[in-house]
Amino acid sequence: MLAVQVVDYGKPWEVVRTMEATEPPSPPAGQLKVKLLAAPIHPADLLLMRGLYGKRPSLPVGMGGEGVASVVDVGEGTDFKRGDRVIIPYGHDTWADHLTISAKRAVKVPAGIDDAQASMAMINPFTARLMLTDFVELAPGEFVIQNAANSGVGRAVIAIAKARGLRTVNVVRRPELIDELKAAGGDVVLVDGQDLPKRVAEATGNAPIRLGFEGVAGEAMRSLTGTVAEGGTLVVYAGMSAQPAVAFPPHLIFRDLTIRGFWLIKWFRSADPRLVAEIQHEMLPLIADGSIKVPVEHIYPLSSAREAISHAARAKGKILFTAS
Amino acid sequence: MLAVQVVDYGKPWEVVRTMEATEPPSPPAGQLKVKLLAAPIHPADLLLMRGLYGKRPSLPVGMGGEGVASVVDVGEGTDFKRGDRVIIPYGHDTWADHLTISAKRAVKVPAGIDDAQASMAMINPFTARLMLTDFVELAPGEFVIQNAANSGVGRAVIAIAKARGLRTVNVVRRPELIDELKAAGGDVVLVDGQDLPKRVAEATGNAPIRLGFEGVAGEAMRSLTGTVAEGGTLVVYAGMSAQPAVAFPPHLIFRDLTIRGFWLIKWFRSADPRLVAEIQHEMLPLIADGSIKVPVEHIYPLSSAREAISHAARAKGKILFTAS
Structure with a gap:
C-alpha cells in the first residue's frame, strides 16, 4: 500500500x-x-x-x-x-x-x-466547539467575536455558536464575504478596520463581548482586542497572517483582558475518549444539515x-x- | 492651602x-x-x-x-x-x-x-506583591521572570520575591545594571536579546518558569514570551516602550500560554481594607530594611x-x- x-x-x-x-x-x-x-x-x-x-x-x-x-x-x-x-x-x-x-x-x-x-469532522469543528465552551461560560444570546471568520474554524464557530444559542460577530478582510457569511448564519459580519470597536458596538447594541477568537494575528489582532469587553478573553488558535500577535497594552491592563493560546493537539493528548465521542456526535448533525460545510x-x-x-x-x- | x-x-x-x-x-x-x-x-x-x-x-x-x-x-x-x-x-x-x-x-x-x-509604599510594591501572589501559585524556590527589572515595580518584585522564598530572573536593556540588580537581590540578571530563552535556560538549569511580568511591550515582550514555560502566565502591567504588546503566536498556541493584564487601580476598587492593611504591613519591613528602595x-x-x-x-x- x-x-x-x-x-x-x-x-x-x-x-x-x-x-x-x-x-x-x-x-x-x-x-x-x-x-x-x-x-x-x-x-x-x-x-x-x-x-x-x-x-x-x-x-x-x-x-x-x-x-x-x-x-x-x-x-x-x-x-x-x-x-x-x-x-x-x-x-x-x-x-x-x-x-x-x-x-x-x-x-x-x-x-x-x-x-x-x-x-x-474533527480538527476545525472540535477547535471551534472547545473554544466556545472551555474558556468563558456564556449565557444564551451572548455574542462572541472572531476574525478569520471565513476560515474552516471560523465557519464552524458560526454554526456551532448558532446551535448553542449564541450569536456571532464575524470580522473579515474582504467585503465580498459579508453576504456569504450572513447566509452561513453569521449574525453580524464586519470588514476589519481602525474603527472596528465602534462598529461592533453599534451592530451589537453595545453588548459586552466576553469571548473572542483570534486566527490572524498582526494588526487584525490589535483591532479585535479593542472589541472585547472588560474582563474578557481572547483565544488565539492560529496566526494566519504570519505576523506576530499584537495587542495594545492599555487594552490588556486597563480592561483586564486575558489572552490564551489554544492547541487542539494538546487537548487531544489528555482528552477522555467518551468526551471526544460526545463532541463528534454533536458535530455530525451540523455537518449533515450543511451548517458546517x-x-x-x-x-x-x-x-x-x-x-x-x-x-x-x-x-x-x-x-x-x-x-x- | x-x-x-x-x-x-x-x-x-x-x-x-x-x-x-x-x-x-x-x-x-x-x-x-x-x-x-x-x-x-x-x-x-x-x-x-x-x-x-x-x-x-x-x-x-x-x-x-x-x-x-x-x-x-x-x-x-x-x-x-x-x-x-x-x-x-x-x-x-x-x-x-x-x-x-x-x-x-x-x-x-x-x-x-x-x-x-x-x-x-503602595503603588509599585502592591503591584509587585499582587502579581506574585494572585496569578500563579508558586512553590518556594521557583523562578519568576521579569523585564523592566530596574523599574520601581521591578525592584519591588526582586525584594518581595526574595522575602517569599522565590527566585527572580531579571531582564534589563543596559549591561551596566547587572551588578546593581544582583546587589539588590536579583538571582539572575540578563541583558535582553534574541537568544534570551537559551540564556535563561542555562542560567536557571532549565527550570520551568511559570510566571513572568511584562512592563516594556514591543520586542522585549516577544522575547520574554519565549522564556515562559508551557502552561505559564505572563502578566502585563505596563508598556514602557510605548510599543504594542507583541507575542509569537506559536508560543501562545503550542505552549498554552496565558497573557493577563493587571491594573492596581481596578484591584483597589474592590479590595478588602483588611487585606490592604495586611499587605501594607508586609511591605513596610522591606522598605525599612532597604530591600525596597x-x-x-x-x-x-x-x-x-x-x-x-x-x-x-x-x-x-x-x-x-x-x-x-
Missing part, C-alpha cells in the same frame, strides 16, 4: 514523498482494518513540514491529522461491518491507504454526509503527494487525499 | 496647575486631618494628564495616587496623635497641602523609614507643579511633591 511521509524539514512540496508501506494484517479483536476515503491537508500539516509546528518529530514521519475511512475487515467483538464509514480516531497518520483502528474509538458516519465533509477544491490520490501538497499551499478551497 | 490640578488633557507640564483650595476643617470622629510630607509623581500620572490612562475623569481634577502625611488634627475615637506619620489610604488626591482621611484605613509609618520611601531625584513643593511635572517627564530617579 502507499503512504505519504515527510523525509526532511523544508518546503512542503519538496520534502513530501509517497512511499510503499506494509499493509496492515487482518485486525485483532476490537480493531478494524479500514481503507482511506478522504483526508484533508490542513495549514498545520504544511507548518509541520516546514518545521514550524508545535511538534517536530524525528524523520521520516507519517502525516495526516484526520480522515474518514471504509471498514474492509473487522476484528472479533466489534459492532462494525465491511463497508461502514468511520471517522478515523485521533492519533493516526491518516495519509495512508490502510490503517488499523480501535473499533471502540471509531464513530460511524451517517449516510447523509459525503466523504469529503466527513473527513473534516467546507468548500473542497480538489481530491488527489496518495500517489500524487507532491502535486497535492503544492496545490494545498496555494488553494482557496480544501485539498484532500484519497486512497491510491 | 495649595493643591495640584489638571485643567485639560495634553502635555503634562502644560495642563497642570497649582490652585488655591479650601483647607479641610477640624476632622469629624474617626477621621484625621493630615499635612502632606511626600507624594511621588508616577508615569501613570503623566499618562492620565495626556488622556491616555485607564480613566479619563472630567476636568479640572485633583491628582496624586499615593503619599505619606503627618497628622495635624485628630477626630474623636482614633488611635493617632499629632505628628504621627501615616500612609494616605487609597482613593485620595494626594497632591494637596492638607487632606482629611479615615483613621481606620491610615497606617502608621515606622520611624526607620524616611518620608520619600514611605510615600511610595527607590532612588529619589528631587522633591518640589506643590507651588512648583509645572517645574516638577516637567522634570518628572525626563527624570531617571523619582520626583516627589511635598507641602508648600
Whole structure:
C-alpha cells in the first residue's frame, strides 16, 4: 500500500514523498482494518513540514491529522461491518491507504454526509466547539467575536455558536464575504478596520463581548482586542497572517483582558475518549444539515503527494487525499 | 492651602496647575486631618494628564495616587496623635497641602523609614506583591521572570520575591545594571536579546518558569514570551516602550500560554481594607530594611507643579511633591 511521509524539514512540496508501506494484517479483536476515503491537508500539516509546528518529530514521519475511512475487515467483538464509514480516531497518520483502528474509538458516519465533509469532522469543528465552551461560560444570546471568520474554524464557530444559542460577530478582510457569511448564519459580519470597536458596538447594541477568537494575528489582532469587553478573553488558535500577535497594552491592563493560546493537539493528548465521542456526535448533525460545510477544491490520490501538497499551499478551497 | 490640578488633557507640564483650595476643617470622629510630607509623581500620572490612562475623569481634577502625611488634627475615637506619620489610604488626591482621611484605613509609618520611601509604599510594591501572589501559585524556590527589572515595580518584585522564598530572573536593556540588580537581590540578571530563552535556560538549569511580568511591550515582550514555560502566565502591567504588546503566536498556541493584564487601580476598587492593611504591613519591613528602595531625584513643593511635572517627564530617579 502507499503512504505519504515527510523525509526532511523544508518546503512542503519538496520534502513530501509517497512511499510503499506494509499493509496492515487482518485486525485483532476490537480493531478494524479500514481503507482511506478522504483526508484533508490542513495549514498545520504544511507548518509541520516546514518545521514550524508545535511538534517536530524525528524523520521520516507519517502525516495526516484526520480522515474518514471504509471498514474492509473487522476484528472479533466489534459492532462494525465491511463497508461502514468511520471517522478515523485521533492519533493516526491518516495519509495512508490502510490503517488499523480501535473499533471502540471509531464513530460511524451517517449516510447523509459525503466523504469529503466527513473527513473534516474533527480538527476545525472540535477547535471551534472547545473554544466556545472551555474558556468563558456564556449565557444564551451572548455574542462572541472572531476574525478569520471565513476560515474552516471560523465557519464552524458560526454554526456551532448558532446551535448553542449564541450569536456571532464575524470580522473579515474582504467585503465580498459579508453576504456569504450572513447566509452561513453569521449574525453580524464586519470588514476589519481602525474603527472596528465602534462598529461592533453599534451592530451589537453595545453588548459586552466576553469571548473572542483570534486566527490572524498582526494588526487584525490589535483591532479585535479593542472589541472585547472588560474582563474578557481572547483565544488565539492560529496566526494566519504570519505576523506576530499584537495587542495594545492599555487594552490588556486597563480592561483586564486575558489572552490564551489554544492547541487542539494538546487537548487531544489528555482528552477522555467518551468526551471526544460526545463532541463528534454533536458535530455530525451540523455537518449533515450543511451548517458546517467546507468548500473542497480538489481530491488527489496518495500517489500524487507532491502535486497535492503544492496545490494545498496555494488553494482557496480544501485539498484532500484519497486512497491510491 | 495649595493643591495640584489638571485643567485639560495634553502635555503634562502644560495642563497642570497649582490652585488655591479650601483647607479641610477640624476632622469629624474617626477621621484625621493630615499635612502632606511626600507624594511621588508616577508615569501613570503623566499618562492620565495626556488622556491616555485607564480613566479619563472630567476636568479640572485633583491628582496624586499615593503619599505619606503627618497628622495635624485628630477626630474623636482614633488611635493617632499629632505628628504621627501615616500612609494616605487609597482613593485620595494626594497632591494637596492638607487632606482629611479615615483613621481606620491610615497606617502608621515606622520611624526607620524616611518620608520619600514611605510615600511610595503602595503603588509599585502592591503591584509587585499582587502579581506574585494572585496569578500563579508558586512553590518556594521557583523562578519568576521579569523585564523592566530596574523599574520601581521591578525592584519591588526582586525584594518581595526574595522575602517569599522565590527566585527572580531579571531582564534589563543596559549591561551596566547587572551588578546593581544582583546587589539588590536579583538571582539572575540578563541583558535582553534574541537568544534570551537559551540564556535563561542555562542560567536557571532549565527550570520551568511559570510566571513572568511584562512592563516594556514591543520586542522585549516577544522575547520574554519565549522564556515562559508551557502552561505559564505572563502578566502585563505596563508598556514602557510605548510599543504594542507583541507575542509569537506559536508560543501562545503550542505552549498554552496565558497573557493577563493587571491594573492596581481596578484591584483597589474592590479590595478588602483588611487585606490592604495586611499587605501594607508586609511591605513596610522591606522598605525599612532597604530591600525596597527607590532612588529619589528631587522633591518640589506643590507651588512648583509645572517645574516638577516637567522634570518628572525626563527624570531617571523619582520626583516627589511635598507641602508648600
